[in-house]
Amino acid sequence: MVACLPDCSKLNWDVGESLWYYINMVFKFTCEYNGKNYQGFQRQNNGPSVQAVLEDALGRIFSQKIVIAASGRTDTGVHAMGQVCSFVVDTDMVWDLYKLAGSVNAFLPDDVAVRDFEIMEDGFNARFSVKSKSYIYRCYVGQVQSPLRDGFMLQLYKMPEVGFMQDAAKLLVGTHDFTSFSNVNTDKVDKVRTVTEFDVKLDGDEITFKISGNGFLRNMVRILVGTLLDVGYGKISVDDIKAIIDSKDREKAGQTVAAKGLYLMKVEY
């Protein structure tokens, strides 16, 4: 329980006012990571996870066991520019929010970094308080692998029809039952989600998909991108999209594209 939490909304968090004395403080922070070397965000028994390295680093700084909540788990190999986490600390220390990121980063490996620590009102939870999330998925087109992009983008061997993909993306915006676009191994019962934005942009030999929504099912972004690529290559027609949604059949949608092209960009609360 919060012992002496002032009304955060009235604080001006400039340098002069960044030092505060709390007990059971709720912290929120943003983190960026290269997912390549991790078995996903969530702590695992069988391999390194982003959650484990974050909790270990925070534990050293706060000298206690820290358990973080994240906006969502990212899968093995998925990257994040703007994953958001929260945790509660029982502390009677004074913390300088501006120095905290630097201190925590000193205990993190090079492929994970934290920034933008904030103190939140009691009850804030990075998982349950999410309003919307944005992802991008990145591809490059080329017959030959590109060493500078290979860990960060999916290689496409030929150029898909971007116009068709853009048309199909528009049909996926809105509130739908996304069962067809979800990994069948999921414990979620309600598969209705709202996609507020789904853009496809071609820039030189690179294609970037940008998608935002109020929530995403397991593998949903990667299956949506795989489905659009099938549209781009003529395996699925734009007119089929509605039927695929209505079928609620994972078999009807496209493949799950590789994790390395996916980035969790932004989470809003």
Next chain:
Amino acid sequence: MVACLPDCSKLNWDVGESLWYYINMVFKFTCEYNGKNYQGFQRQNNGPSVQAVLEDALGRIFSQKIVIAASGRTDTGVHAMGQVCSFVVDTDMVWDLYKLAGSVNAFLPDDVAVRDFEIMEDGFNARFSVKSKSYIYRCYVGQVQSPLRDGFMLQLYKMPEVGFMQDAAKLLVGTHDFTSFSNVNTDKVDKVRTVTEFDVKLDGDEITFKISGNGFLRNMVRILVGTLLDVGYGKISVDDIKAIIDSKDREKAGQTVAAKGLYLMKVEY
């Protein structure tokens, strides 16, 4: 000496005509690499080089010792999207140019790849035949390191004045003696070069410098970028640029910025 080289300019290198029988063929190819794990392009005694891995892979394919010429050496840690190399092979085999890149890439590590093999006229040399080269230098602005960009861009802790840097860049375009912007340890006597393009672009929190010219002295791009950053941070004024050029004094220009932000993008012949 070339035994049976047809007039390349008259050939249409589509699939049907890509199989040819030559002796002492001059090959040109483009390569891309992540410079992180290499002591630069040039073969070294004390560490891995891009040249060594390329020559080893080509040597396996052509079953002979291959010595490649490159458009220029890139320094330790510098990346390339479009390095161009050439080499001469004594061969009586038939080579399919379209399959050659794939064969060579099979023997290359993941951080180096080749593409776009061409057969050139006798006398072509990727080093001596260069007409112009283009580089980019990439930075991001942030107080906290960015794991997804750290190996590929220079971190700037605060935003420089981009407008001032753009003004200074314009003054560096043209034919000048670039002694002030060259590593003093160089065997080049003539330090006059022509810079044809020098752009500075801000996109979100990323700044990209693009420079093209007929040739570049040792560390020249990195010193030019370092000098512009000094302008952006007010350490050097735009009006000083002409005096720095005229001084022919390396001490007057800015620092040599880190190699990891530099990319050789394109070489023209």
